[in-house]
Amino acid sequence: MTTGWFISNVGPVLTLKKDDTSITFDRIFATKDGFLGGVDMIAKEEIANLCLQSK
Amino acid sequence: MTTEELLTLEKEETLVDKGPVLIDNVTVVTEDTSYDISFGEVDISSYDIPELVNIPDVNLDLEATLLDDDDLSDCEDLPELEEKVLDDDNLSVDSDLSFCASEQHPPFPELAAPAITSSEGEVANHLVGQDKYNLNPNTFFADSACSSHMGSCDSGMFDTKEEKCSVRIGDGKILTSTKVGKKRVTVVQKDDTMTDIVLSPYKHVPGLWVNVFALLLP
Numbered sequence: 257m258t259t260g261w262f263i264s265n266v267g268p269v270l271t272l273k274k275d276d277t278s279i280t281f282d283r284i285f286a287t288k289d290g291f292l293g294g295v296d297m298i299a300k301e302e303i304a305n306l307c308l309q310s311k
Numbered sequence: 312m313t314t315e316e317l318l319t320l321e322k323e324e325t326l327v328d329k330g331p332v333l334i335d336n337v338t339v340v341t342e343d344t345s346y347d348i349s350f351g352e353v354d355i356s357s358y359d360i361p362e363l364v365n366i367p368d369v370n371l372d373l374e375a376t377l378l379d380d381d382d383l384s385d386c387e388d389l390p391e392l393e394e395k396v397l398d399d400d401n402l403s404v405d406s407d408l409s410f411c412a413s414e415q416h417p418p419f420p421e422l423a424a425p426a427i428t429s430s431e432g433e434v435a436n437h438l439v440g441q442d443k444y445n446l447n448p449n450t451f452f453a454d455s456a457c458s459s460h461m462g463s464c465d466s467g468m469f470d471t472k473e474e475k476c477s478v479r480i481g482d483g484k485i486l487t488s489t490k491v492g493k494k495r496v497t498v499v500q501k502d503d504t505m506t507d508i509v510l511s512p513y514k515h516v517p518g519l520w521v522n523v524f525a526l527l528l529p
Contacts, residue, residue, distance in 0.1 A: 257527055270453055272526070277508065281453045281524075282501040285440040293453045294440065295524070299467030300495035300507070 268293065442501075446521065449499075454523040461488065461514040462522030467495045468513060478516050488514040 257263065261274045270281045270293050281293030439445055448464060461478065465471075471492030478486045494513035498506040510524070 259528070263526065270526075277506055279498050279506065279508070279524075280500055283440050283444050283450060285446070294446075294450045295453075296447075296449045296499040297451045297496040297508075297510075297522070297524075298449050298499060299464065300497060301467040 449522075451522040451524040453526050455526045457523050457525045458529060459491075459512050459514050460494070460510040460523065460525050461516045461519060462494075463515070463517055463519045464522070465490065465515040468492045468515065469495065471515075476514065478514070478519070480519070486516050486518050488516045490515045 259274075261272050264271050264273065268284050268291050272279045279295060281295045283294040283296065285292040285294060451460075451462070468490070469492060471490045473489065474491045476488040476491065478488055480486060491512055491514050493509050493511040495507070495509050498508055500506075
């Protein structure tokens with residue numbers, strides 16, 4: 257928040273926005289008392305490895 | 312009359328019905344049966360003998376008697392298995408984050424998955440989200456109470472420096488980070504849109520069972 261990100265939500269789904277970049281925590285895990293919001297973030301190094309393997 | 316004839320006569324007299332007999336002041340009445348027992352030769356052809364049941368030839372081939380898993384059509388009388396569905400309302404994540412080892416497809420090979428226990432005592436090994444999404448090593452949870460992005464995987468890190476820092480997790484245990492730096496990741500949304508971002512600062516904390524994304528960085 258202190259670096260210019262804005263937070264919003266649609267129901268349980270949280271969204272962080274800054275300029276044209278947005279991160280949506282669209283993987284919802286229900287718990288007894290509420291829920292957890294998650295998102296998939298693949299390390300850049302792993303993507304490079306996957307590309308090498310596919311070739 | 313000889314003595315032998317007298318003895319046989321006495322025995323015959325004892326066999327004569329003498330009427331009701333008193334035993335312990337209870338009257339016992341004996342009744343003669345209507346069956347006529349004779350030991351003479353009987354013509355067997357006059358009896359109705361049931362016909363033998365025709366038993367089909369039994370193939371004693373052992374291979375044929377083996378149970379074939381694919382041919383279970385004869386087991387229609389077995390009761391159907393009931394599929395139990397875990398109700399999300401009855402699920403709770405253990406407060407102490409007790410770990411339950413998962414044998415099949417563990418989300419973290421080197422770690423254990425958190426145990427989800429329902430009120431009925433049933434345990435699910437995987438943390439499963441909506442649309443049957445399984446927790447995986449690339450999942451980052453939004454966390455408003457952590458001081459830094461952190462995770463147990465150091466791939467994609469750059470500008471790192473070794474810095475041992477204590478990290479207290481939910482069950483009170485203290486883990487130690489090995490290095491701090493930045494991590495280049497690609498955010499993959501549910502609709503498959505991708506965005507490249509850099510997480511900074513990112514702490515590599517071996518033993519952390521899930522990655523956390525700090526919503527409120529200091």
